[in-house]
Amino acid sequence: MQIRNLIKKNTDLILILLAGIILLVISEIEILYPARWILGMIFVFSLSGYPMSVVFFPIRNSIDKSERLLMSVGFSLLLTYPAGLITVLLEGKSGEAIYGPHLMHSLGALTGLVFATIVIAWMRRSKIHPASSSSSLMPSASSLLPSVILLFVILISIFFNFANLNRADLHGDEYDMGYVAYDLIDGTVAGRNGFMLSTMGHTPLAMFINHFSMQILENEGFQNIQDWMIRFACAITGVLCVLALYMLGKEIFNEKIGLLAALLLAVSNYHVWTSRIFLREVFMTFFIILTIFFLFRLLKNGGVKYAIITGIFFGALLLTKMTGIFLAPVLFLWIILYGKEFKIKKNLALFTTAFLMFLPVIIYNIGGYVMTGYMDIFFSRIFGLYHPYGYTGDRSHTAGVSLYSDLKGIFELLIDQYSIWLFALFFAPIAYALARIKKTLKEPNIVFQMLLTITILGFFALSGVRAYYMPFLTVPLALVASCFLIQVCKNKYLKIPTVLIFATTIFYASFYTYNTNISSAYAVDSKWNDSGRTGYVELVPQPLTYHYSRSARVWSENRGWKNLEIFLSGNITREDLLIIDDDLDSQMINQYLDINEYTKEFYLGSAYIERYENIFLSEFLVDPQAGYIITVAEKTFDYELITTINDIAGNPRFNIYEVSD
Numbered sequence: 161m162q163i164r165n166l167i168k169k170n171t172d173l174i175l176i177l178l179a180g181i182i183l184l185v186i187s188e189i190e191i192l193y194p195a196r197w198i199l200g201m202i203f204v205f206s207l208s209g210y211p212m213s214v215v216f217f218p219i220r221n222s223i224d225k226s227e228r229l230l231m232s233v234g235f236s237l238l239l240t241y242p243a244g245l246i247t248v249l250l251e252g253k254s255g256e257a258i259y260g261p262h263l264m265h266s267l268g269a270l271t272g273l274v275f276a277t278i279v280i281a282w283m284r285r286s287k288i289h290p291a292s293s294s295s296s297l298m299p300s301a302s303s304l305l306p307s308v309i310l311l312f313v314i315l316i317s318i319f320f321n322f323a324n325l326n327r328a329d330l331h332g333d334e335y336d337m338g339y340v341a342y343d344l345i346d347g348t349v350a351g352r353n354g355f356m357l358s359t360m361g362h363t364p365l366a367m368f369i370n371h372f373s374m375q376i377l378e379n380e381g382f383q384n385i386q387d388w389m390i391r392f393a394c395a396i397t398g399v400l401c402v403l404a405l406y407m408l409g410k411e412i413f414n415e416k417i418g419l420l421a422a423l424l425l426a427v428s429n430y431h432v433w434t435s436r437i438f439l440r441e442v443f444m445t446f447f448i449i450l451t452i453f454f455l456f457r458l459l460k461n462g463g464v465k466y467a468i469i470t471g472i473f474f475g476a477l478l479l480t481k482m483t484g485i486f487l488a489p490v491l492f493l494w495i496i497l498y499g500k501e502f503k504i505k506k507n508l509a510l511f512t513t514a515f516l517m518f519l520p521v522i523i524y525n526i527g528g529y530v531m532t533g534y535m536d537i538f539f540s541r542i543f544g545l546y547h548p549y550g551y552t553g554d555r556s557h558t559a560g561v562s563l564y565s566d567l568k569g570i571f572e573l574l575i576d577q578y579s580i581w582l583f584a585l586f587f588a589p590i591a592y593a594l595a596r597i598k599k600t601l602k603e604p605n606i607v608f609q610m611l612l613t614i615t616i617l618g619f620f621a622l623s624g625v626r627a628y629y630m631p632f633l634t635v636p637l638a639l640v641a642s643c644f645l646i647q648v649c650k651n652k653y654l655k656i657p658t659v660l661i662f663a664t665t666i667f668y669a670s671f672y673t674y675n676t677n678i679s680s681a682y683a684v685d686s687k688w689n690d691s692g693r694t695g696y697v698e699l700v701p702q703p704l705t706y707h708y709s710r711s712a713r714v715w716s717e718n719r720g721w722k723n724l725e726i727f728l729s730g731n732i733t734r735e736d737l738l739i740i741d742d743d744l745d746s747q748m749i750n751q752y753l754d755i756n757e758y759t760k761e762f763y764l765g766s767a768y769i770e771r772y773e774n775i776f777l778s779e780f781l782v783d784p785q786a787g788y789i790i791t792v793a794e795k796t797f798d799y800e801l802i803t804t805i806n807d808i809a810g811n812p813r814f815n816i817y818e819v820s821d
Contacts, residue, residue, distance in 0.1 A: 475517025
C-alpha cells in the first residue's frame, strides 16, 4: 500500500523518466525514427525540465498550469547546456569523437540530468502529505471560446513558422552557428579545449538547444542535414513564444489582452522571420517573456524563491546573448518601485543567481584571453581587443552620424520589418500613452511595457543594430497595442471602426509575413545586403512598392545553392575536378558542396575526404586543368556552357562550364 501510494504520488515524475528511457531505446532503431522525432522534440522542449519545476514547487496544484508549463519549457531548454557539456566531457577532444556519433551521448546525458532532478524532486515531495491531486501541464482558459481562439492563434503561428521552411538557402551566420552546434566544436583554436563552456564567437545556450534538435532530426553527420533541420528549433521556440506571450498578457492584464497580443506576435513578420532562421534572437524573446512573467509573479507573491527563478531565466537570457543585459536595469527598478518588502534581498537573489548562471562564460573568456590574447566577440568589443573575426571593440557595426540618425534608421528598419500598417498599430498607442503621461503613470503594467520599449530602442541606438537584433521589441509593443484596442472598443461609437481597422491590419500583416517568408514566387538579389545595419544600407520606407520586408528577404533568400547541389550530385563524380570561382561564398561552398571544410580537415587529417576534388579558379588560370568551372551567372568564359543553375524563382545564379583536356 505504501509503495502504491508513493507511485501514485509521483506518477508524473515516473512518466517523465520513462519518456527519457523510451527515447534512448528507440533512437537508434531506423524504423522508429518518426517516433524519435516526435518524442525527442517533446522531451527536449518541454518534458525534461518538468522535474526541476517540481523541485521548486513539489505540490502539483500549488501553482497554476501556465506557470508550471512555462517553468517546464524554460528549464527544458536550459538543461541542454549542462547536458551538452557532459557530452563533450564524455566524448573527448579527438577528431574521431568530434565528428563521430553524438545522439546517444547527448540524450544519455540529458536523461541522466533528468533522473538527478527527479530524485531531488522525489525527495522534496516525499516530505509532503497527503498526496495532492493530479494536474496536467497544459494551461486552461476560462471558457471554451478563449481556448478555441488560442488554438487558432497557435495554428497560425505553426503555419507561418514551419511552412516552406526549407525555401531559403542558409545565411553565413546560420552555417557558422549550425556547424558549431551540431558537433559541439568551436573552430581550430578553441576547439573543445574550453569544454564548450562558451565559444569564441557567441554565448552558448542557443547552440546547445539546437544541438539536440538537429541530432534528433539527423544524426548521420552535418553534411547530411537539410536546411530546415537547422532552423527547426527556432521555429518551435517561435511558437512557444506566442503561447508564452498569451500567458504573460493574461497574467499582468487579462485574457483578452493575452489573446490579442499572442495574435499580433503570431502574424508579425519580425517575429516570424527570426523564428525561421537559426540565430539567437528568438530564444532571447522566449527567455525575456519568461523573465518578465516570473518578475510579476515575484511582485505578486513575494518570496526569494521567485527571485531565484526570475534570476535563472534572466541568466538563461544572458547565456543566449549578452545584449539581453538591457533588461537588468528594468528588473532592478521595478523591484525597487513595486516590490512589497525585502527589495534589496530580492534584487540580490535575482542578480546573484543570474551571475552564477553566466559565470561559466566569464571563466571561459578569462581562460581564452590568457591562452590567446582575445575573448569572444562581445567581450572583445567591450575591452577593445583584437578578434579573429575582425572585431576590435569598436561600437557594434559602426555608428551613424548621431543618435537621431541611429534612431531614424531603427524606425525605418521597424517599418520594413512590421509593414507600415502594423508599425502604426504598434506605435500609435505608445504615442497616445506618452501624450497622456499623467494618466498612464497610474497604470504601472502599461508603464513597464513602455519602459521596456524605450530601453530596447535606446540600448540598440547606442550600441548599433542589425536587422535581426530586436524581434523581442514586439512583446511590449503587442501588449500595449492590445490594451489600447480593448480600451478603445469600450466606446460604442469607435468599436466597429476599431475592429475593422484591426482586422484589416492583421490581414495585411499576415499577407506581408507570407510574402516575406513563405512565397517562392520571387527572389531578390543582394543589393540590399545588410539593410537595417547601423551605418550600412539605408531602408527608405516604400510601403506602396514593397509588400514584403526587404531586410528580411535579402537575408533569407533562395540563391540557387540547393539546385546547384542537386545538379552536381546527379552529374559530377568525385573523380571529376571542380573549379570554384573565388567570388563564391566560402561558407555556402562548405555547406552545399561539402568541400574545403578546413576545421574538419584540421581534426581528421588524412581521414578527411571531400565530396569532390577541387581547386579555385585563380589556381586554374595559372595552371589550367580539365574539369568543371562553377561561377556566378554574371561571369562568362570561352568554354562549353553545360548549364545555368537558377534559383527557386527562375533567376540565373550559377554557370557551369566544361573544360576539356
